[in-house]
Amino acid sequence: LAGRRILVTAGPTRESIDPVRYITNHSTGKMGYAIARVAAYRGADVTLVSGPVDLKPPMFVDVVPVESAREMFEAVTSRSGEMDMIVKSAAVADYRPSTVGTEKIKKSDGDLSIALERTDDILGWLGQNRRDGQFLCGFSMETENLLENSRAKLAKKNADMMVANNLKEQGAGFAGDTNIVTIITGDSVKELPLMTKEETAGQIIDEILARL
Ligand code: CTP
Numbered sequence: 417l418a419g420r421r422i423l424v425t426a427g428p429t430r431e432s433i434d435p436v437r438y439i440t441n442h443s444t445g446k447m448g449y450a451i452a453r454v455a456a457y458r459g460a461d462v463t464l465v466s467g468p469v470d471l472k473p474p475m476f477v478d479v480v481p482v483e484s485a486r487e488m489f490e491a492v493t494s495r496s497g498e499m500d501m502i503v504k505s506a507a508v509a510d511y512r513p514s515t516v517g518t519e520k521i522k523k524s525d526g527d528l529s530i531a532l533e534r535t536d537d538i539l540g541w542l543g544q545n546r547r548d549g550q551f552l553c554g555f556s557m558e559t560e561n562l563l564e565n566s567r568a569k570l571a572k573k574n575a576d577m578m579v580a581n582n583l584k585e586q587g588a589g590f591a592g593d594t595n596i597v598t599i600i601t602g603d604s605v606k607e608l609p610l611m612t613k614e615e616t617a618g619q620i621i622d623e624i625l626a627r628l
Contacts, residue, residue, distance in 0.1 A: 417458040417621070418458075418460070419459075419461075420459075420460045420461065421460070421498055421500050422455050422460045422461070422462050422463070422499065422500065422502070422503065423462075423464075423492065423495055423496065423499045423501070423502045424448050424451050424463070424465070424502075424503045424505065425492060425502075425503070425504050425506035425508075425538070426443075426447070426448020426449055426464060426466050426467065426506050427445035427448065427466050427468060427506055427507070428443040428445075428468065428469075428507050429467045429484050429487075429488055429535075430467065430483045430484060430509075431484055431485065431511070431512035431513060431535075432512075432516045433513050433516065433517070433521070434517035435518070435519070435520055436520050436521075439509060439511075439512070439513070440509070441507050441509070442591065443467070443507035444469060444470070444591050445466060445471050445506075447505050447617070448464070448466070448506060449464070449469070449474060450612075450614045450617040451503055451505060451617040451620060451621070452464040452477050453477070453617070454617040454618050454621060455621060456476045458621065462474075463477070463478045463480060463495060464479045464480065465480045465506070466480065466506075467483065467488065467507075468483060480495075484512065485509045485535035485536065486512075486536070488506060488538060489535075489538050489541070492504075492538050492542070493538070496542055496546075496550075500550060500551065500628075501550070501551040501553070501624060502542055502552050503620070503624075504538065504539045504542070504552075504553065504554045504555060505579070506555075507557070508538060509535055510534065510535060511533065511535065512532065512535050513530050513532060514531040514532060515531070537573070539554045539573045539575060540572070540573045540574075542573075543574030549628075551624055552573075552574070552577070553576065553577040553578070553579065553620070554569060554570070554575045554578050555578065555581075556569050556580040556581075556600075557580075558582055559584055562580050562581075562598065563580070563598070566578045566580035566598070570600060570602070576601060576602075577600065577601050577623065577624065577627070578599075579597050579600075580597060581595060581596060581597045587610045593613055594611060594613065595610075595611065595612075595613050595616045596609065597616055597620075599620065601627065606623065
């Protein structure tokens with residue numbers, strides 16, 4: 417991968433409700449960090465745009481820390497023009513609170529509803545604004561209809577590849593050090609067995625390289 421520029425996103429985003437609380441998800445960033453690390457070992461010039469995670473920054477990787485989906489959008493879209501490959505493994509919030517209180521919300525006796533608005537779809541934007549020859553790989557986490565839903569995302573977001581995993585499978589998904597993924601392109605489906613996230617990262621990179 418020497419001479420190739422890769423941007424990887426990883427981790428969750430945090431969407432503030434008020435100065436005290438936020439909305440987030442269970443992503444730990446392990447899969448994205450493994451991809452960044454393996455790509456750097458192989459000689460790529462790696463930028464890692466990372467949501468808040470509890471992981472050591474990989475060596476020889478340019479880490480750009482962000483918090484919200486909006487910050488991730490800015491960090492990614494301001495750099496995407498220079499990249500040969502973009503791997504979007506971050507679990508970006510699809511919604512954020514429509515207004516963010518400047519003061520802490522105080523409780524009252526009744527229930528509380530929080531109005532949410534859509535965030536920008538970063539991968540969708542990249543699919544619409546990509547430069548010639550740039551490879552786009554998204555991730556798809558599902559609890560049902562894995563193939564069907566992931567194929568729909570591949571087409572909708574104009575990506576070259578989706579790495580799909582079923583959250584309900586033992587050994588796949590968040591937090592653990594293993595994953596079971598299916599690599600989907602326009603004309604292929606490849607199911608990988610249970611592997612460490614590091615091994616999975618190597619396979620994903622191999623699949624991308626085979627198509628460049
Ligand atoms: N993604 C993104 N920006 C968002 C939401 C998601 O770039 N605002 C990217 C993720 O990084 C991932 C891919 O889109 O690579 C799939 O995300 P997912 O949330 O699973 O797909 P959605 O199309 O949002 O579908 P749904 O939430 O309905 O399952």
